Amino acid sequence: MTTSSVPVLDFGSQTAQLIVRRIRELGVYSELLPHDAPVEQVLALDPRGIILSGGPASVYEPGAPGLPDWLRETTLPVLGICYGMQLQSQALGGVVLRPDRREYGPAVIAVASDSLLFAATPHEQQVWMSHGDRIEALPPGFHSLAQNENTPFAAMGDERRHWYGVQFHPEVVHTTYGRNILRNFLYTICRCTGDWQPANFVAQAVERVRERVCAGRVICALSGGVDSAVAALIIHKAIGDRLTCVFVDNGLLRLGEADQVIATFRQHFHIPLAAVNAAEEFLAALEGVADPESKRKIIGEKFVRIFEREARHLDDAQFLAQGTLYPDVIESSAPDRKKGATIKTHHNVGGLPPDMQMTLVEPLRYMFKDEVRAAGLELGLPEEWVWRHPFPGPGLAVRVLGPVTWERLETLRRADAIFIEELRAADLYRSTQQVFAVLLPVQSVGVMGDGRTYADTIALRAITTEDYMTADWARLPYDLLARVSSRIVNEVEQVNRVVYDISSKPPATIEWE
Numbered sequence: 001m002t003t004s005s006v007p008v009l010d011f012g013s014q015t016a017q018l019i020v021r022r023i024r025e026l027g028v029y030s031e032l033l034p035h036d037a038p039v040e041q042v043l044a045l046d047p048r049g050i051i052l053s054g055g056p057a058s059v060y061e062p063g064a065p066g067l068p069d070w071l072r073e074t075t076l077p078v079l080g081i082c083y084g085m086q087l088q089s090q091a092l093g094g095v096v097l098r099p100d101r102r103e104y105g106p107a108v109i110a111v112a113s114d115s116l117l118f119a120a121t122p123h124e125q126q127v128w129m130s131h132g133d134r135i136e137a138l139p140p141g142f143h144s145l146a147q148n149e150n151t152p153f154a155a156m157g158d159e160r161r162h163w164y165g166v167q168f169h170p171e172v173v174h175t176t177y178g179r180n181i182l183r184n185f186l187y188t189i190c191r192c193t194g195d196w197q198p199a200n201f202v203a204q205a206v207e208r209v210r211e212r213v214c215a216g217r218v219i220c221a222l223s224g225g226v227d228s229a230v231a232a233l234i235i236h237k238a239i240g241d242r243l244t245c246v247f248v249d250n251g252l253l254r255l256g257e258a259d260q261v262i263a264t265f266r267q268h269f270h271i272p273l274a275a276v277n278a279a280e281e282f283l284a285a286l287e288g289v290a291d292p293e294s295k296r297k298i299i300g301e302k303f304v305r306i307f308e309r310e311a312r313h314l315d316d317a318q319f320l321a322q323g324t325l326y327p328d329v330i331e332s333s334a335p336d337r338k339k340g341a342t343i344k345t346h347h348n349v350g351g352l353p354p355d356m357q358m359t360l361v362e363p364l365r366y367m368f369k370d371e372v373r374a375a376g377l378e379l380g381l382p383e384e385w386v387w388r389h390p391f392p393g394p395g396l397a398v399r400v401l402g403p404v405t406w407e408r409l410e411t412l413r414r415a416d417a418i419f420i421e422e423l424r425a426a427d428l429y430r431s432t433q434q435v436f437a438v439l440l441p442v443q444s445v446g447v448m449g450d451g452r453t454y455a456d457t458i459a460l461r462a463i464t465t466e467d468y469m470t471a472d473w474a475r476l477p478y479d480l481l482a483r484v485s486s487r488i489v490n491e492v493e494q495v496n497r498v499v500y501d502i503s504s505k506p507p508a509t510i511e512w513e
């Protein structure tokens with residue numbers, strides 16, 4: 001099954017993923033491909049046009065990624081963004097230079113409104129610039145489509161050949177008419193039909209699972225989150241009863257969570273579900289471990305060993321399914337992306353051991369989170385499940401700071417449940433993206449009744465975010481915070497102090513460990 005598309009060639013921009021998202025939001029399928037992807041890989045996506053992303057290099061730097069040879073010959077429309085535009089310019093006979101100062105941030109440009117690219121947008125509009133180099137002379141056949149005080153070539157076009165370039169970033173929200181410009185490129189210039197929608201992913205993913213698994217058996221690690229549930233439903237559509245879901249209660253879940261997940265899943269779906277209680281095993285492995293990365297690794301390894309064990313019980317399932325999303329795939333495989341420092345070993349199951357015996361199946365590997373949610377609704381996942389806040393694979397082990405004990409887990413569970421209950425009662429669950437309590441390794445003095453206490457501290461964390469890469473702390477109403485604080489110190493006897501975390505990400509992260 002093929003869907004026509006407008007792929008994005010990746011030259012390393014921080015916002016390359018965002019271009020793909022915007023195109024899909026506009027009803028056209030897109031994937032991010034390495035800038036040097038073989039032409040066959042690009043053509044397999046039935047492209048109607050090509051977008052060249054921005055990137056950190058300078059076109060005249062030794063080793064800078066160049067324009068693919070096949071692209072010079074193409075009859076497809078091409079839109080170059082930032083570095084992509086400079087590359088078009090240099091490759092086709094224009095001149096690119098480094099000016100004295102970079103142009104970074106908002107800028108106002110004046111556009112040629114009669115051009116197809118800027119059709120139905122105002123003559124003056126705000127755009128977002130982020131570039132060092134700029135175009136000094138256009139290649140033959142191109143003319144300027146926009147200018148500002150810094151450059152006469154903020155956008156260019158060869159309308160006969162359908163090649164366009166913009167020096168600014170239409171994919172970011174600060175470019176006021178960015179969506180309109182992309183829509184013009186997709187629909188007027190590339191003549192896309194706009195028949196793509198997230199629901200198409202379901203059919204596509206089902207087909208890919210069938211091809212990968214053939215006659216094999218799969219176990220799917222059900223975590224209670226939306227990703228693993230959607231993965232399970234897609235695989236079930238593909239291979240029916242050759243799928244078994246496994247839910248592992250690792251003792252690091254929230255209050256009542258294991259029972260609730262199992263009951264809801266069994267009530268809505270007729271997919272075999274094995275529930276494994278491994279709380280003691282996990283707690284024994286974590287005994288005395290305080291280092292966050294060690295906790296993650298221990299938990300990741302335990303999960304996999306348990307799945308391997310379960311697989312042997314289930315007619316030797318060879319495949320392990322997990323809900324890896326497209327941003328994780330892009331981050332871990334795109335070339336020209338400088339690998340950042342490891343902040344946390346993120347993994348659905350907390351870091352897989354290298355000697356794992358099973359083959360992975362990842363039906364969501366081309367999907368963004370919002371597309372997974374849309375697919376979940378399409379597949380009949382209850383709304384409450386679709387909109388659940390994410391919960392990390394290592395669970396409460398990374399929210400009980402320091403060594404994890406059953407008593408400390410119980411304290412945290414009770415405080416966390418109060419916070420979420422009050423948040424829901426205030427109808428703020430859907431307008432926040434992640435909300436939870438953290439048990440700090442800090443004791444402090446308090447007074448209760450007439451007595452001195454020396455007890456634990458709970459930190460409350462509530463964030464708003466679009467993509468979990470950056471986040472802000474939620475401005476929760478004081479009354480709500482007061483109610484939560486008062487209930488926690490009254491109902492959870494080990495706690496005498498509650499604090500609210502007002503850190504954004506960066507510089508903090510969402511979780512504390």
Ligand code: XMP
Nearest residue numbers: 345346347348350390392393468509510511
């Ligand atoms: P941070 O703390 O890095 O978290 O800002 C970003 C998002 O990722 C979740 N998270 C994890 N999810 N395994 C997961 O499946 C992990 O090890 C893990 N660590 C953090 C976190 O809850 C937030 O949604």
